[in-house]
Amino acid sequence: MSRISLPYQAPDVSALARLLKREIHAREDKPGHVELLNILARAAGYRNFQHLKASDAARERLEAPQPEPEAVDFRRVEDAARCFDADGMLMRWPARTVIQQLCLWRLWARVPTDRDLSEREVNDILKAAHAFGDHVLLRREMFNRKLLDRTADCRVYRRIEQRPPPEALALIRGARAPGA
Incomplete structure (x- = not known):
């Protein structure tokens, strides 16, 4: 010993x-x-x-001292929130990559957990969540940014479970910037 x-x-x-x-x-x-x-x-x-x-x-x-929580950049959250309407519908695809990523996290939160989904089911979820008519772009970006996984034949999709970054959590929860 x-x-x-x-x-x-x-x-x-x-x-x-x-x-x-x-x-x-x-x-x-x-x-x-x-x-x-x-x-x-x-x-x-x-x-x-x-x-x-x-x-x-x-x-x-x-x-043991707890690590400081990461600071939330509410400016980014506010910019991403402007892409959604009051009902949480993504109205437009943002030009800035960092804002696109935040918007994808909010869509990711709508995908069911621990469940295999067909391409049609993923498409239906994304169609119901946006208003600019390009669910294929959203699905592809969610896969490219490791928010969704899929089989090699693209028939079965699955949400990748992970902790969203602080800004994404604030957007998912519907937080507004201080004073906004």
């Missing part, structure tokens, strides 16, 4: 001493070092040494 530095704290030193004495005297032979670790862990209220280690690891994970 490699050396591990773990903090050890017993709520009651007197109870710890009594338990150690009782466990050591109950044995006919001297306990090995792993058995001693388990005795010490039980004396501190854990089931065994592995439980003590797991508890300490969980405590460290919870106490």
